[in-house]
Amino acid sequence: MREQPEQQAPPVQRLRIRYAKRGRLRFTSHRDFSRAFERAVFRARVPMAYSSGFNPHPRISYAGAAPTGSASEAEYVEIALAEVVDPAAVQALLSESLPDGLDVLAVAEATSTSLADLLQASRWLIDVPAEPARVEAAVAAFLAADEVLVERMTKKGMRTFDSRAAVRQMSAGPGERGARIDVLLVHGTPSVRPDDVLTALRQVAADDLDVDGVLLTRASQGPLLEDGTIGDPFA
Known part of the structure; x- marks a missing residue:
């Protein structure tokens, strides 16, 4: 044996x-x-x-x-x-x-x-080399939509899912590279990523929104609190 x-x-x-x-x-x-x-x-x-x-x-x-x-x-x-x-x-x-x-x-x-x-949500900063006004318009159109479907290849093949449902907060304004998007994403299955949000913004933008050369930065991650903010996983 x-x-x-x-x-x-x-x-x-x-x-x-x-x-x-x-x-x-x-x-x-x-x-x-x-x-x-x-x-x-x-x-x-x-x-x-x-x-x-x-x-x-x-x-x-x-x-x-x-x-x-x-x-x-x-x-x-x-x-x-x-x-x-x-x-x-x-x-x-x-x-x-x-x-x-x-x-x-x-x-x-x-x-x-x-x-x-404990890791229920993430806050992302997305720096886009585009005019802030164009990005702000795309963000407004996204937030006004009931759903925005995007596709992404996963381990189980191509999946289609609603990117709008995962976004709890999103705003845009001037940034060092042009415009900065501040978005709070709730984790789910499949998980909506910041690049999925960019794909969705291109879909709803009235004009062609160039998102090449973006910088994605996760600013925080943790439990989603009742006031809509992200808590500290160490607390």
Whole structure:
């Protein structure tokens, strides 16, 4: 009979980490980041808890990753530890081990609520190289519509879904690149992404709206509060 694998001890502490994707590092995929993060916790000698089985791996949970190519100030990951450590010490160690552009912003002990359940909505800043008046008109037309259907290729093939239903708030005004769109998106299935919003804006725009060369930045991510704002997942 095949020898049974060693059973690992349960974690004694869980930490949640907020990090940013900046500059050229916004082009890293989720797989690229997960590899870089696992190397970082190994170099930093963080006392990780491991899964049981024939191929133990560090207990790391990812949730709500931003699309490849977008910057973010609010990415989250949770780690399980075999020893109780100071969150501030872990933040310092990981900051030294991760490349510039993947920046650890905060580390805190995890609450009982799962991380995935806390990440209910995101606020995005979309910088568009276009005249603000044209973008404001497209935003007004979008908000006035009952639904705006868009198509996107997913793992299950081409999907059509309503982009309007996911938008709780959206406004536009002048920005450094021309115009800036501020939009709050509620997470769902399938998840409406900021590039889907841009596709929808092109559909409803009275004139051709050029959205090439945009910069997408997630400003915050967390629970959706009763007043329509986004709360802190660390609270």
